[in-house]
Amino acid sequence: MGLGTELILRIVGCVHKLSRNVGIRFISVDAYHDSVEFYKKNFFVEFIKEKRRENENVQMYFDLEVSRLKNRLHELLDGLQTKMDDLHKLLQLF
Numbered sequence: 001m002g003l004g005t006e007l008i009l010r011i012v013g014c015v016h017k018l019s020r021n022v023g024i025r026f027i028s029v030d031a032y033h034d035s036v037e038f039y040k041k042n043f044f045v046e047f048i049k050e051k052r053r054e055n056e057n058v059q060m061y062f063d064l065e066v067s068r069l070k071n072r073l074h075e076l077l078d079g080l081q082t083k084m085d086d087l088h089k090l091l092q093l094f
Contacts (some may be wrong), residue, residue, distance in 0.1 A: 008042045016064060025064055030057040
């Protein structure tokens, strides 16, 4: 993981914590044209996909609600995996 991705993860983590007490749903950036793929790789989405001038910044956003749902899904899957492991151990006793 590169430094830029690590910074984004830290920022998203901080904003997640803030969003528990403050109404925050999106993180937005005005990405340099050359950085759009980097932000897409880190789950940012373009606001409006339209033809732009070559060096024009691209407005992008990160949806915290989607991120929350992904985190909850991972928690549920981890819990399910633990239960499956326990069941497998139990079945080995028979």
